Each structure stands twice: as C-alpha cells, then as structure tokens.
Amino acid sequence: MCILVILLYKNMSDLSTRELILKVAKDEFLAKGFRDASLRNISSEVGVAVSNIYNHFKNKDDLFRELVRPLLELWDSYMESHFSSEEAELFADTDYEKYKQLMQKSLIFLVKEYPQELKLLLLYSSGSSLEYFMEEYIDKMCMRSFKWFQDFKEKYPDANIDISPFMIRFQSSLLPSLLKNILIDNSLTEADLMKIFDEYVLFTMAGWKSLMAIR
Amino acid sequence: MCILVILLYKNMSDLSTRELILKVAKDEFLAKGFRDASLRNISSEVGVAVSNIYNHFKNKDDLFRELVRPLLELWDSYMESHFSSEEAELFADTDYEKYKQLMQKSLIFLVKEYPQELKLLLLYSSGSSLEYFMEEYIDKMCMRSFKWFQDFKEKYPDANIDISPFMIRFQSSLLPSLLKNILIDNSLTEADLMKIFDEYVLFTMAGWKSLMAIR
Amino acid sequence: MCILVILLYKNMSDLSTRELILKVAKDEFLAKGFRDASLRNISSEVGVAVSNIYNHFKNKDDLFRELVRPLLELWDSYMESHFSSEEAELFADTDYEKYKQLMQKSLIFLVKEYPQELKLLLLYSSGSSLEYFMEEYIDKMCMRSFKWFQDFKEKYPDANIDISPFMIRFQSSLLPSLLKNILIDNSLTEADLMKIFDEYVLFTMAGWKSLMAIR
Amino acid sequence: MCILVILLYKNMSDLSTRELILKVAKDEFLAKGFRDASLRNISSEVGVAVSNIYNHFKNKDDLFRELVRPLLELWDSYMESHFSSEEAELFADTDYEKYKQLMQKSLIFLVKEYPQELKLLLLYSSGSSLEYFMEEYIDKMCMRSFKWFQDFKEKYPDANIDISPFMIRFQSSLLPSLLKNILIDNSLTEADLMKIFDEYVLFTMAGWKSLMAIR
DNA sequence: CATGAATGAGAATTCATTCAT
DNA sequence: AATGAATGAATTCTCATTCAT
Numbered sequence: 001m002c003i004l005v006i007l008l009y010k011n012m013s014d015l016s017t018r019e020l021i022l023k024v025a026k027d028e029f030l031a032k033g034f035r036d037a038s039l040r041n042i043s044s045e046v047g048v049a050v051s052n053i054y055n056h057f058k059n060k061d062d063l064f065r066e067l068v069r070p071l072l073e074l075w076d077s078y079m080e081s082h083f084s085s086e087e088a089e090l091f092a093d094t095d096y097e098k099y100k101q102l103m104q105k106s107l108i109f110l111v112k113e114y115p116q117e118l119k120l121l122l123l124y125s126s127g128s129s130l131e132y133f134m135e136e137y138i139d140k141m142c143m144r145s146f147k148w149f150q151d152f153k154e155k156y157p158d159a160n161i162d163i164s165p166f167m168i169r170f171q172s173s174l175l176p177s178l179l180k181n182i183l184i185d186n187s188l189t190e191a192d193l194m195k196i197f198d199e200y201v202l203f204t205m206a207g208w209k210s211l212m213a214i215r
Numbered sequence: 216m217c218i219l220v221i222l223l224y225k226n227m228s229d230l231s232t233r234e235l236i237l238k239v240a241k242d243e244f245l246a247k248g249f250r251d252a253s254l255r256n257i258s259s260e261v262g263v264a265v266s267n268i269y270n271h272f273k274n275k276d277d278l279f280r281e282l283v284r285p286l287l288e289l290w291d292s293y294m295e296s297h298f299s300s301e302e303a304e305l306f307a308d309t310d311y312e313k314y315k316q317l318m319q320k321s322l323i324f325l326v327k328e329y330p331q332e333l334k335l336l337l338l339y340s341s342g343s344s345l346e347y348f349m350e351e352y353i354d355k356m357c358m359r360s361f362k363w364f365q366d367f368k369e370k371y372p373d374a375n376i377d378i379s380p381f382m383i384r385f386q387s388s389l390l391p392s393l394l395k396n397i398l399i400d401n402s403l404t405e406a407d408l409m410k411i412f413d414e415y416v417l418f419t420m421a422g423w424k425s426l427m428a429i430r
Numbered sequence: 431m432c433i434l435v436i437l438l439y440k441n442m443s444d445l446s447t448r449e450l451i452l453k454v455a456k457d458e459f460l461a462k463g464f465r466d467a468s469l470r471n472i473s474s475e476v477g478v479a480v481s482n483i484y485n486h487f488k489n490k491d492d493l494f495r496e497l498v499r500p501l502l503e504l505w506d507s508y509m510e511s512h513f514s515s516e517e518a519e520l521f522a523d524t525d526y527e528k529y530k531q532l533m534q535k536s537l538i539f540l541v542k543e544y545p546q547e548l549k550l551l552l553l554y555s556s557g558s559s560l561e562y563f564m565e566e567y568i569d570k571m572c573m574r575s576f577k578w579f580q581d582f583k584e585k586y587p588d589a590n591i592d593i594s595p596f597m598i599r600f601q602s603s604l605l606p607s608l609l610k611n612i613l614i615d616n617s618l619t620e621a622d623l624m625k626i627f628d629e630y631v632l633f634t635m636a637g638w639k640s641l642m643a644i645r
Numbered sequence: 646m647c648i649l650v651i652l653l654y655k656n657m658s659d660l661s662t663r664e665l666i667l668k669v670a671k672d673e674f675l676a677k678g679f680r681d682a683s684l685r686n687i688s689s690e691v692g693v694a695v696s697n698i699y700n701h702f703k704n705k706d707d708l709f710r711e712l713v714r715p716l717l718e719l720w721d722s723y724m725e726s727h728f729s730s731e732e733a734e735l736f737a738d739t740d741y742e743k744y745k746q747l748m749q750k751s752l753i754f755l756v757k758e759y760p761q762e763l764k765l766l767l768l769y770s771s772g773s774s775l776e777y778f779m780e781e782y783i784d785k786m787c788m789r790s791f792k793w794f795q796d797f798k799e800k801y802p803d804a805n806i807d808i809s810p811f812m813i814r815f816q817s818s819l820l821p822s823l824l825k826n827i828l829i830d831n832s833l834t835e836a837d838l839m840k841i842f843d844e845y846v847l848f849t850m851a852g853w854k855s856l857m858a859i860r
Numbered sequence: 861c862a863t864g865a866a867t868g869a870g871a872a873t874t875c876a877t878t879c880a881t
Numbered sequence: 882a883a884t885g886a887a888t889g890a891a892t893t894c895t896c897a898t899t900c901a902t
Contacts, residue, residue: 017861035250039897049863051899056861060897126341164407167414170396177392181385192379199382199426206425207418232886254872264888266874271886275872447865465680469893479867481895486865490893556771594837597844600826607822611815622809629812633852640851641844662882684876694884696878701882705876 018056020046026067029120034064035127064120064128071110071117078106079140104197111182111193119183122176134176141172160213167211174204233271235261241282244335249279250342279335279343286325286332293321294355319412323405326397334398337391349391356387375428382426389419448486450476456497459550464494465557494550494558501540501547508536509570534627541612541623549613552606564606571602590643597641604634663701665691671712674765679709680772709765709773716755716762723751724785749842756827756838764828767821779821786817805858812856819849 015023024045028037039060043050057063065072110118125131145168149161178200182188188196230238239260243252254275258265272278280287325333340346360383364376393415397403403411445453454475458467469490473480487493495502540548555561575598579591608630612618618626660668669690673682684705688695702708710717755763770776790813794806823845827833833841 038895040895048861050897051864052862054898055863164410164414166396166400166403166407166411167418169400170393170411170415171418173392173396174389177388178385181381181388185381185384188381192381195379196381196385199379200385202425203382203422207422210421211414211418253870255870263886265872266889267887269873270888468891470891478865480893481868482866484894485867594840594844596826596830596833596837596841597848599830600823600841600845603822603826604819607818608815611811611818615811615814618811622811625809626811626815629809629856630815633812633816633856636855637848637852641848683874685874693882695876696885697883699877700884 017046017048017052021048021053021056021063022067025063026116026120029064029067029124030116033124033126034060034120034131039063061129064125065130068117068121068125068130071114071121074110074114079137100197100201103201104194107179107197108190108193111179112190115183118179122180123183138169138172138176141175142169145172156214160211163211171204171208232261232263232267236263236268236271236278237282240278241331241335244279244282244339245331248339248341249275249335249346254278276344279340280345283332283335283340283345286329286336289325289329294352315412315416319409322394322412323408326394326408327405330398333394337395337398353384353387353391356390357384360387371429375426378426386419386423447476447478447482451478451483451486451493452497455493456546456550459494459497459554460546463554463556464490464550464561469493491559494555495560498547498551498555498560501544501551504540504544509567530627530631534624537609537627538620538623541609542620545613548609552610552613568599568602568606571605572599575602586644590641593641601634601638662691662693662697666693666698666701666708667712670708671761671765674709674712674769675761678769678771679705679765679776684708706774709770710775713762713766713770713775716759716766719755719759724782745842745846748846749839752824752842753835753838756824757835760828763824767825768828783814783817783821787814790817801859805856808856816849816853 021042025037025042028042028045031037037060039050039053043053053063057066121130121133125133142165146165149163149168153159153161178196182193182196236257240252240257243257243260246252252275254265254268258268268278272281336345337349340348361380364378364383368374368376393411397408397411451472455467455472458472458475461467467490469480469483473483483493487496551560552564555563576595579593579598583589583591608626612623612626666687670682670687673687673690676682682705684695684698688698698708702711766775766778770778787810791810794808794813798804798806823841827838827841
C-alpha cells in the first residue's frame, strides 16, 4: 500500500469543462460532420476523459443538439412570426419592398450571427437526429405555400395557379439551398449578401410572375 | 501456334454471384448510403463469405463505382456533346425551343433509365470517391457559364452582366438540385417530368432575363 | 482559485491490467516477433477485450515501443556519453584498458538488465517502427568511424587507412551482431560474458592492427 | 442456355507460365520478403489466376524453394567438398594462400552468379521453411570448427585453444554475416569483392592468431 | 465533476488455399 | 494448364457507451 498526496491548483476563471467540450465539439463537428466526428478526439483535445462528456450530455446526439439549440430557438421564433404574418399581398402591394428588406435583414442576421450553427444544421448534421430538419422545414413551407396560392387565387382570379406540386416543393427548397451555398462560401461580405439576396428575390419574383402569368 | 476451342454453356436463368452481389449492394447502398452500408450485410444477404466480394471487386469503393459506371459513361458522353455545342444564341434564337426539348429528352431519359444509379450518385455517395462528383460538375458548369456570359455580352452589349459570381454558381447548382428533388419524389410520371422541366425552364428564363435586364 | 487534495491508495499487490497487457505482450512478441504477434491472442490471454488494449496504447506499434522504451532511453544516454568522449587515443594510450572495461561493464549491464528488451529490439522488431533501429545505429557508428580514422591518421601518419568503406561498415556491424548472438544464447553466465568480451576485443584489435599495418 | 465459341491463338514461343511465375515471384519475394509477398500480386502480375500457381507448385513455400533450389544444390556441393578436404594445415602450410584463393573464387562466383538467390535465402526467407537455413549451416560449421581445433591442438600442442564455444560460434557466423552485408550493398565491383575478401581474411587470421597465441 | 477501465459490436481488408470444371 | 468462384480465418483498429468509484 502507498499513499499519494496530490495538490491541484485549478484556475476557476477558465472556461468550464462543459463549455470547453462544446467549443471543441463544434470544431470537430464542423471539420468532419456529425457521423465522422469522434468523441474520443473531442475529449482528448479538451483534456478530459471520454466518459466525462457523458456527465454533461446524454450522448453524442445530445451534444450536437446543444450546439445548435440557440439557432433552433431563433429559427422557431422566426417561423412563428413568419407564419402568422399576413403576406398574401406580397406581389401586389407597396409594402412588398418592406417585406423583402425584413427577410433580408433576418437572413443576414442569421448568417452573420450563427454561421457555424447554420453550417452544423444544414451541412453537417447527417447521422444525427437533426438530419432531416431542413426537409421538415421545407415540408412546412410547402403546405404554407399551397395555402398562400389559394388565398392569392381568390384575390386575383386571373392568375394561373396550375403549377405542379413538385415545382412548389422545389421552389420551397430554393431558399435553404441558397443558404447552404452561402455558408459554403466563406468569402462573402455583408454587401455581397445584400446583393445576393437582391438578385435572388429579383430572380425568383420574375420566375414566379412568369409561371403565374401575371402581367 | 496452336488453336484452342472452348465451348461455354452458360445457364442464363440464374444470376451469377457477381451480379447478385451487385444487385444486393445496390439495395444496401440505396438504403443506407455508401458510408453506412456494410459489406458484411451484403455478403450475408447474398449468402457468400465477405471475402468473396473481394474476389469480384477491388474494394467497397470499386463495388460502388461499378454500380454507377453505366450512368457515369452516359453522363460523360452527354457532357461532351453538351460542351461542344454552340449555345450562345440560347436566348435570342429560334432554335432555343429545340435546345430545350433536347435537354428535356436527355434528362427524362436519365431519370427514367437510371433512377437508382442517379440516386446513388447524387444522394448516397457520401464517403465514396464519387462524393464530390456533382460539385466537380458544378465547377465545370460555372466556368462554362462565365465564358457564356462574356460571349453573350459581346453580342448584346446592352445586357447587364454585373451578376455576382456567387449567384452564377448558385444557378449552376439549380439543375443538379432539381434532379435531386426529382429523384427523391417517387411519384412522378413522365408527363409530370415534362411539365416540371417546362416550368423550370420558364422560371429560370424569366429569372435570368430579369437579372440581365433584357427587354 | 481552489485547492484539491487527492489521496490515492493503491494496492501494489496486483498487477494493473495495463501492466498485465505489457507482460503478456512481451511474451507474445518474444515468441512470434512483432509482425506475427496478434493483439487478439494477447488480449484473450489477459482476459480482456481486444479493444481494451486500445484504451491503454495507441496501437500495436505503440504497445511494442512501450515495452522497449526503458532500454531505448538507456541506449540513448549511452550513445550520448559515448559520442562525446575522446577516444582517438584508443590504441596507443594507457587508458585504453580502462575504456575496454567501461564498455564491458556497460554491455554486460545491458545484457543482464534488459535481456528481453534487447531481444525485442534486435531480433523481434521486424514490421514495427523500430525495425531499422540497429541499422540506424550502425550508420551512425560508420560515420563516426570514418571521422575516427581521419583523426588517427593525423596522429600516426604511418598507419594504413586505405580500408574499403564496406569493411568499415561491416566492422561497425560486428558489435550488434555479437550482441544478437549473445541474446540468442541463453546459457551464458556473467563470467562467460566477461570472457567473450575479452576475446572479442582481443580478436578485433588484432584484426584492426593487422589491417592498418601498425607495428 | 447459350453457347460461346472462343478461339485462342497462343504463342508458344513465350516463356512458359511456370517460368513466368517463377520470374515474377522472385521479384515479389525480393521486394517484400517471403512473409509479406502475396500470391495474389504474383499471379495478377503474371496475368493468370491465383489458383493456377497451385497447378505448378504445391504451395507458397514450395514456390519459394524452387527459386532457391539451384543455389541450394551448389551450396551443398560446396559444403561436401569443403568438409571432406583436409584443411588442418591451414595456418602453417604454404598452400594456405591457395586455400584462400579457392574460397575467394567460390564466394565471388556465388555472389556474381546467384545474387538474387542468395538474397532470398539469407535476407528474405523469414517465414518460409528455409528461414533457419543459415543457422543450420552455422551449426554445422561450429561442429566442424570444434573438430578442427582438436586436430590443430594435436599438431601444435603449444597453441591456446581455450576459446569460449560462444566465440567459435560467433566467428562461424561471421562469414554469413559478411555475405549478407555484401548482398545488401549493390555497388560492389568484382575488384571490390577481391579487396573485401582480402581484408576479411587478413582481419580474421590476425584475430585468430592473437586469440590462439600463435607466434 | 471527473476518472479510467472495460466492453461488444462492427468496420474493411488480406491471405493462402481448395475445388470442380 | 488454366480458370473462377468460394472459403474461413485472421488482421488491426474505431466507436459510442457504461459503470463503479
């Protein structure tokens, strides 16, 4: 038998282990994606035991969700306000420009404030429980679009709304797709983003008007 | 010199093991994607030893590429004829409609003839050596688009070609993206596809014309 | 700031798994050599899962190096003191006998203290990252010998130093070769070793003097 | 059912498959050693099926022995003439020089005529049934040396033959060791070899005389 | 909060060899 | 003499997770 006495001075002003794990895990997930990220790597980089991660998080998936949670919450609040607002006047009205600017502001805020979280969610979540997050969002957007079309038709009976459901779904996937492309491109300034959204809106508006035979 | 005469009787009614492996592997890859597909599963489903797969294919990646090879060959031949054709008259000319129909026919043929192979290539290749096949294609398309824009500007000096490179890239990714969406949707008839391509072309044409301030 | 006081009671009577693995691995490596040794065998003999070895060592090579580490450290320290000492007076001086005794003592200590580790390093390392350890040592010795010959020639201009580089290299390999033979022979007492080294030095000295035409 | 008729014209003037296998196998064994050489590689390089190797050779080991057989036969004949010859007069007699020249000629012939086979046997046989060929040879040489010492003592009672058995064994291993070093070095000309053997004999003779306290 | 030890399942891949044709 | 199909055993290694301390 022997007795070891160890004295450890620990600086408590450092990041807590939990936060350190989150920080390192974020890098690992961003570098390899959820599936190929390894808890071993993360823990060894943090300098703690693998099992310690399980004292802070239920499992790998839970750790991933934690990283993305603030974004998810914001996203949900956006969705809520978005869905509840009245937008049927979209095309016709004068406040359309205002709507565009609002959307622009929201998206740029997201991209500038949560670039890594967005990447995790949109590009690196394969294998996690959030793998189909965007698909679910697109589903919702689709259904909403259908409703919107009906409303629009009531107001403007001349418009053509004989558009294939597939195309509506495809169009619903455009914005997420744009977002993904923006996230992949690391060189974009805020001015670039403004221009891109301008172009995007111009492009899709023209497209839709053409499809719906408006004017 | 000598002459050997070999007579081979081959029973065409039962699949050879090689073909069986390919068949089963295709299902496995489609179900789980390249990365998560397991050679163990495949071999056990075929009813042979795992190592036997290696008598027929160099490795997992080789097996995957074999499944997708006919598609790749067709794709390459398309690309070649596509790139060599003169398309700068795209917008203005009368044979534009012809061009559209050609493209439509090609794509519908691909989707109808190689639905699974396309899925493998576009949706389930992550982890394989073909993971970035589509990105490489988009790269090529991008460079081609830049050139096209310059040619176009020469012919029509009034056109606006001050379009962000990002948007050009994004647009180049639209067709692959459309394709992916089509592959995911299993319910589409040939007529649906015709309509979808019509809408797609209508939509994007209007969008581009708007962006380039033509007419 | 905080102070942690940790008391560790450790029962020294039973080997930790780590140490057990090392012990069993040593036997396995000695019995089959690095390449043919199997982690399976080792783990099953220890009575743990194969993967557990990887909790204690990075990989097979790391496990092997761990076994041989104390020897390597000693070897390096020997080399350092060896290389720094002045030995150009080797033949002529009175302290040559002292030098011989020092070398004798060092080698006998190695052989008696690290017989297994030496075997691992010299006889059973093929396939590991230490496969060429001895070749590298011989290389160093060679270059050192060349320098020694030049120094010697300056002091004793009459000596013949027209000796083929190959022979110098061969002679540099003699000591390692002797060591290998000693390790293979398990019956040698310390007295035997003394005699062997005496004979070895007598033999090679006479050989060199003859080659260099001294006296 | 279907019937395939294949006509194969085969040029019989080529190397027979058997010889081709031997040729390619030699390269593979020389490149990777017996253990790491792969029949797959060999057969694929030859352009035949793996199993075909088994139509010509019993197994991997048999194939290896076949490559080395001519050398083994020569070696055995050397040994026989070597062992039967009277060499006790080695040191004292005038025909010692003749003996040296004979040995030199033999060895140089071997090295020049069977360089690859010697490499296979001395350096790359680990894992095969010939792994311990050289050890067995050294054993024989050892026993022979013992006998030689006794004969010598009878003729020259003043000579010291109190030499440790280990040293005799070690010295017996010198020549094989020299041979190995020669094989490893690819830059040696025949003149080099002459010089090396001269030096080697000079060196060892002086060594032995010193050990045995002759003159 | 932190540890280290342990697990079990699973991965791809390589290999020499066999056998019927 | 040559084939191709098939085998089974073996290899190292990675992973997320558990648990008692």
